[in-house]
Amino acid sequence: MTDAQLIDRLIEQAAQAPDWRSSCARPGHLPLFNYWGPVMYLTSAGDVIRDDEEGGQLRLADPDERNFGLARAADLYPELAHLRPRRPQAAVTCDLCRGQGRVVVSRGKTSPWPDGYELRSFLYCSGCNSLGWTLTD
Known part of the structure; x- marks a missing residue:
């Protein structure tokens, strides 16, 4: 299974989740974090996206936000642990x-x-x- 297929499957599951993820469900977007309004998502293409205003325009996460989003993805969805940024030697x-x-x-x-x-x-x-x-x- 590719990452895109895995993420698509998780998107479907999240839409049915008994927690905050189902209320943030959006087609093609896996909920990663809810800021009590703004939400962070992962797309099938592997992009981390933010919805800064509830139901507003989506924007691509900056590098720090992306790292945070991928860390949340690894914590929420163990199947995505390989996406967590690796600790560099430095x-x-x-x-x-x-x-x-x-x-x-x-x-x-x-x-x-x-x-x-x-x-x-x-x-x-x-x-x-x-x-x-x-x-x-």
């Missing part, structure tokens, strides 16, 4: 999340996502686009 572990890709906010302070932390309240790390690593310039 990458360093993100200082903000310490490689976890998620952070918790408590009393106005951001802390790395602790191992084994089970609470659902977290933020994806903006320092590394939730990859857990960054590239130094």
Whole structure:
């Protein structure tokens, strides 16, 4: 099965999902992330697209948004794990999340996502686009 066929199958399944994905269903677009209005999608062609205004014009994600979208695709749909951006040899572990890709906010302070932390309240790390690593310039 090609990636395009796999993504098309996942698009059909997402439209029937019992969670937020079904409400964001759009023909030819696999929901990856919902920003409480704006939604990020993956197309069969492998493009990461954003809908910045609910039901508005779609736009191609910039490189950082693409990395974030592909990381979400790998987390939501294990069959797409191979699309997750690979950590380059020159990458360093993100200082903000310490490689976890998620952070918790408590009393106005951001802390790395602790191992084994089970609470659902977290933020994806903006320092590394939730990859857990960054590239130094």
